[in-house]
Amino acid sequence: MIAPDELLTRLDGVKRAGQGWSAQCPAHEDRRASLSVAQGADGRLLLHCHAGCDLERILEVLGVDVKDLFPDDGKGKAEILATYDYTDEEGRLLFQVVRFYPKDFRQRRPVAGGEWEWSLRDTPRVLYRLPEVRAAVAAGRRVFVVEGEKDVHTLEAWGLAATCNAGGAGKWPRECSEGLRGAHVVVIPDNDEAGQRHAELVTAALAGIALDVMVLKLPGLDAKGDVTDWARRGGTLEKLKELVTRPPLPEGVINLTEAIRSVSAWAREPMPRGIDYPWPGVTTLTRGLRPTWLAFMAGYPGHGKTAAAIETAVSAARQGKQVLFVSLEMSPDEIAIRVGQRFGLDTGRLYGGTPDDTDRYAFELAEGMPYHRLVNICYRGSLAEVEEIAQVMKPDLVIVDYLQLMDIGRESRVEGTTRNSHGLKRLAQKLQCAVLCLSQLSRPQERVKVYTPGIFDLKDSGAIEADADQIIFVYREREPGNKTPREEGAFIVAKARMGRTGMQSFVFDGATQQFEMKAVAEERAAIQGWSVYQGGGEP
Known part of the structure; x- marks a missing residue:
């Protein structure tokens, strides 16, 4: 138990008042010393705010637990902490809800001789603060329905009309509905399943009785949180009014004004950078x-x-971006070999069983690059598995190689590919990441001439064009009758929702598995004295 003197040191404006003390209540802006403090005959400390502040709120500000107000007698005897009067419309007391320490609630009604009976029997069940509720209804004011008397007091302190039923969530007597006949009602449920069910119960019970009923879910509440918790965490009357007049939108819905406000910040400071492609010209076209x-x-x-x-x-x-590479065509070993080629690995020697020190050094260099640790490879074929992994890893970029190898279940190829394309778009939006998905083209490679591809060549699904923010073709010409493509080619940007279409020519180095912009390659070749069309290397 906390000593009286210690408790008083935590209060401002303390003065002696009779057998106890008066002080400024810490739970509200108090200029009149509204808090009374006394010590009961059994040694417990008694606190009461004459402005109506809840004891829990007072103790929270003081950093004191309820149990600290009671002597440590070890008997575990229940003590009454608060009583809440339920009256009829004329203000006549019908019954009380009594709050005990340790936390417990019971109901009692007055009987002859100033006694109490701990059973309501046939006592009418009415709303808490019924006279105030009916006055608010008559004046056309909104009435807030919450889950407990403490929350009613929180809203009343803001000058609002509020009420609740005795017994908490899930116990809305039919008689209580009549108290809200003709009312504009706002139900504020606690943030848990019981609160949601209670809101649904009240809404159904008031159908045809209240003029209108709105269920308001407060944003930012912890699990099981209520309107009092929301107020303690910075919620204000102004914020509540704004939520009532403009309630939170359903998940997945964004107001246009809010969207404009969000992006307008980019007019004052640089827009956050996305992920650049390795080829500046492609980044310029696509953003x-x-x-x-x-x-x-x-x-x-x-x-x-x-x-x-x-x-x-x-x-x-x-x-510095986290990458999840979903490889459905190549194994992680094959991808690692491709990366090794970037550092000088000769795959002819490696697969031929005659690697030399150059190849070993290439692997050492590749393994030592710290940024390679940001790339993770998986080979899960179903969209659900990819999404599950991505939710855990939270990558900035997901790369899928390739769309037509993803699991389609029992659907047709077109239906399954369409579903996976839609799913990848949803994944990008849900996880706020970028997704780059490879896709095959439908035109056969065996033709004498390979045509420059267009959007209509995308294989299996017309949905790709609709889903895509960008479509880029990797195209390399080939000599007639020769199936091996030339080293020169182009990235063809066929769609760029926030950029522009165009083409960027490249030279592909098969030995290092890298693309170089043609203009850069020609400039480098001119300096070194060889032709880019010779396939690279010194003459």
């Missing part, structure tokens, strides 16, 4: 890869889709 965006990179077999995806993953990691 890069940004959260919630779904980009498709498509190409014919052997034109370098996977090489471009790996290069994008490494580039994103070098920018």
Whole structure:
């Protein structure tokens, strides 16, 4: 138990008043010394705010537990902490809700001789603060329905009309509904399942009785939190009024004004950067890869889709971004070998069983690059598994290689691919990450001439065009009758929702599995004295 003197040191404006003390109540802005403090005959400390502040709120501000007000007698005897009067419309007392320490609630009604009977029997069940409620209804004011008397007092301190039923959530007597006939009602449930069910119960019970009923879920509440908790965490009357007149939108709905307000900050300070592609010209056309965006990179077999995806993953990691690479075509070992090629690994020697020190050094260099730790590889084929992993890892970029290899269940190829395309778009929006998905083209490689691809060539799904924020083709020409594509080619930006379409020519180095912009390659070749069209290397 806390000593009286210690408790008084935590209060302001303390003065002796009879057998006890008066002080400024710490639970509200008090200029009149509204708090009375006394010590009962049994030694317990008694606190009462004449302005109506709840004892729990007073103790919370003081940093004192309820149990600290009672002597440590070890008997565990229940003590009455508060009583709440329930009256009829004329103000005549019908019954009380009594709060005990340890926490417990019971109900009692007055009987002859000033005694109490701890049973309501046929006593009418009425709303708490019924006279005030009926006056508010007559005046056309809103009435707030909460789950407990403490919350009623919180709202009354803001000058609002509030009420509740005795017994808490899930115990709304039919008679209570009549007290709200003709009312504009706002139900504020506690943030738990019981609170939600209670709100539904009250709403159903008031159908045809109240003029209108609104259920207001307060934002930012912890589990089981109530309006009093919301007020303690900075909620104000002004904020509550704004929520009532403009309630929170359902999940997934954003008001246009709020969206404009959000992006207007970019007019005053630089817009946060997304993820740049490894090729500046492509980034200029597309605006890069940004959260919630779904980009498709498509190409014919052997034109370098996977090489471009790996290069994008490494580039994103070098920018400090977390990457989840969903590889459904290559194993992690094969991807690691591709990365090793970037550092000088010769795959001819490696697969031929004759690696030398150059190859070993290439692996050492690749393994030692710290940004490679930001790239994680998985080979789960179903959309649900990919989403589950992404929710845990929270990547900035998800790369899928490739769309047509994802699990489609029992659906047709077109239906399954469409569903997976829609799902990847939702994943990008839900996790606020960018998604780059590779896709095949439908035109056969066996044709004498490979045509420059267009959006209509995307394989299996017309939904790709609708879902995509970007569509980029990796295209390399080939000589007639020769299935091997040339080293020169282009990134063709066929769709860029927030950018523009266009083409960026490149030279592909198969030995290092890297793309270089053609202008840069030609400039470098001119300096070194060899032709970019010779396939690279010194003459």
